[in-house]
Amino acid sequence: MDKLEELAARLRQGREEHILAWLGALNDEELDGLTRGFRGLMRVAAENAADDASEIAAPAAVQSAAAAAPSAPVVAEVRRV
Numbered sequence: 001m002d003k004l005e006e007l008a009a010r011l012r013q014g015r016e017e018h019i020l021a022w023l024g025a026l027n028d029e030e031l032d033g034l035t036r037g038f039r040g041l042m043r044v045a046a047e048n049a050a051d052d053a054s055e056i057a058a059p060a061a062v063q064s065a066a067a068a069a070p071s072a073p074v075v076a077e078v079r080r081v
């Protein structure tokens with residue numbers, strides 16, 4: 001791994017740690033509401049996936065950048081603080 005990749009990995013890890021800390025600070029009601037909201041957003045995104053695929057394709061540079069971006073890991077467990 002070169003220095004640029006190492007830096008990018010450290011930055012991603014730092015952001016993930018912040019988000020996990022923030023999620024861990026939510027009370028049960030807030031976390032439940034956030035979870036419901038994200039499930040709704042995922043539902044809408046899935047319903048619109050077919051529409052998105054039928055639209056005019058994005059320029060090759062945009063597609064390449066999207067393909068190169070790592071997908072965010074799914075947060076399976078949030079530790080309470």
